[in-house]
Amino acid sequence: MGTCCGLVLAGGEGRRMGGADKALLPLGGKPLLDHVLGRLAPQVDLVAISANGAAGRFAAWGLPVLADEQVMGPLAGVLAGLRWAAQKGGESLLTVAVDSPFFPGDLAVRLGAAPAMAAWQGRLHPTFAVWPVTLAPLLAEELAQGHARLRDFAALTGARVVDFGARGEDPFRNLNSPADLAEAEGLL
Numbered sequence: 411m412g413t414c415c416g417l418v419l420a421g422g423e424g425r426r427m428g429g430a431d432k433a434l435l436p437l438g439g440k441p442l443l444d445h446v447l448g449r450l451a452p453q454v455d456l457v458a459i460s461a462n463g464a465a466g467r468f469a470a471w472g473l474p475v476l477a478d479e480q481v482m483g484p485l486a487g488v489l490a491g492l493r494w495a496a497q498k499g500g501e502s503l504l505t506v507a508v509d510s511p512f513f514p515g516d517l518a519v520r521l522g523a524a525p526a527m528a529a530w531q532g533r534l535h536p537t538f539a540v541w542p543v544t545l546a547p548l549l550a551e552e553l554a555q556g557h558a559r560l561r562d563f564a565a566l567t568g569a570r571v572v573d574f575g576a577r578g579e580d581p582f583r584n585l586n587s588p589a590d591l592a593e594a595e596g597l598l
């Protein structure tokens with residue numbers, strides 16, 4: 411398999427979290443970003459952080475921080491990630507969400523060949539996907555036309571949906587509110 415690059419989607423406004431920077435919120439005594447990097451890094455060859463706003467807040471991690479070129483939600487982050495991965499000689503980009511600290515440690519293996527998107531018991535989780543870097547021009551075109559939904563882009567590209575659902579809790583559930591964060595604290 412070719413080089414796979416990993417991208418933590420860490421932009422957004424965190425409105426339901428009271429405007430907090432979700433990446434930096436503590437869970438079990440360490441930032442959410444550390445939880446997510448701990449699961450993502452072993453699965454990929456290179457990692458970057460996708461963020462809007464001031465990149466300096468992630469300086470301590472010593473990782474590339476990719477700014478969104480436009481305000482279009484997570485798909486703009488994916489485009490910056492695809493371009494970065496292509497520059498690095500990568501073949502594919504595995505994306506994860508910074509507010510989902512419980513995703514599977516074998517996400518990349520189970521998603522398989524790009525393009526593919528994760529689901530849990532039939533429910534799509536569009537921020538967990540693997541994309542070929544060759545999709546950057548098509549994605550740029552879609553964004554230019556105002557098409558910003560990840561699931562629509564997945565359909566356009568014929569991405570396979572890989573369902574991880576069987577039993578137990580959804581491993582892709584995200585922490586949107588202080589109540590979600592408190593509940594996750596209890597699960598550690």
Ligand SMILES: Nc1nc2c(ncn2[C@@H]2O[C@H](COP(=O)(O)OP(=O)(O)OP(=O)(O)O)[C@@H](O)[C@H]2O)c(=O)[nH]1
Nearest residue numbers: 419420421422423424425426483484487507508509
């Ligand atoms: N790069 C980038 N990532 C984003 C953007 N919007 C959301 N994300 C990320 O995508 C994932 C899902 O985000 P959401 O929960 O839908 O949005 P949010 O802005 O974090 O939170 P809300 O404001 O409460 O909707 C999270 O990991 C966010 O960090 C964006 O505009 N750019």
